[in-house]
Amino acid sequence: MRRPWRLAAPEIATAATILVALLAGCATGEQPGTTVAPEPSVQVAQLCDSVRDFFTGDLGAVDVRTAPVLSPDATVTRWGECALVNVGDGLRVGNYQLRHSPDDPDPTGNYKGYEKTVRDGRELWIWDWRRNPWFGSGQVLLAARVGQWNATLEIVVPQTHTASGELMMTDDNLRKAIDFLFRYTDTLISELPGDPASPAPPR
Numbered sequence: 001m002r003r004p005w006r007l008a009a010p011e012i013a014t015a016a017t018i019l020v021a022l023l024a025g026c027a028t029g030e031q032p033g034t035t036v037a038p039e040p041s042v043q044v045a046q047l048c049d050s051v052r053d054f055f056t057g058d059l060g061a062v063d064v065r066t067a068p069v070l071s072p073d074a075t076v077t078r079w080g081e082c083a084l085v086n087v088g089d090g091l092r093v094g095n096y097q098l099r100h101s102p103d104d105p106d107p108t109g110n111y112k113g114y115e116k117t118v119r120d121g122r123e124l125w126i127w128d129w130r131r132n133p134w135f136g137s138g139q140v141l142l143a144a145r146v147g148q149w150n151a152t153l154e155i156v157v158p159q160t161h162t163a164s165g166e167l168m169m170t171d172d173n174l175r176k177a178i179d180f181l182f183r184y185t186d187t188l189i190s191e192l193p194g195d196p197a198s199p200a201p202p203r
Contacts, residue, residue: 055094069081109150119178125144
């Protein structure tokens, strides 16, 4: 007569361990051995680096440093901002701000003097002191509405210096600034909680 098949004590312990692991995996919806990837995040210091790199790389600014409005170690969530100043005199040369504003569709903050236009199929507001010569601020302000976010970029032209002297705000430099505003804002929003950036239309 054949004897009934039975597991030995060590085999029973091993089988029980495997079963507990499988049940735990089912309960959490994860397979044993898998890890949950951390959600992407952006620190203020990273935002500042991107703004500085635009000024020094695209506009050719020299001797500028970041002046974070928030702590450099803070995580950008619904608001991020960073200013740039001259290394020597500390005068402000630029600023970038992104704010989650679902109830405020006006990215200019109701500031008068902006001209609304469309670039590459996307709405853009421009405040250019060259078109308002009676207001000698030397500022170029760009504002855009991207999804539920408002983004602004400021360039203080007379206080921005290059290797050859004062920054010349040519149409080419203005185009670079517009491209940066949209490109970086889209990238930044994609890494933050909230609605995704509106996809740019094909060029």
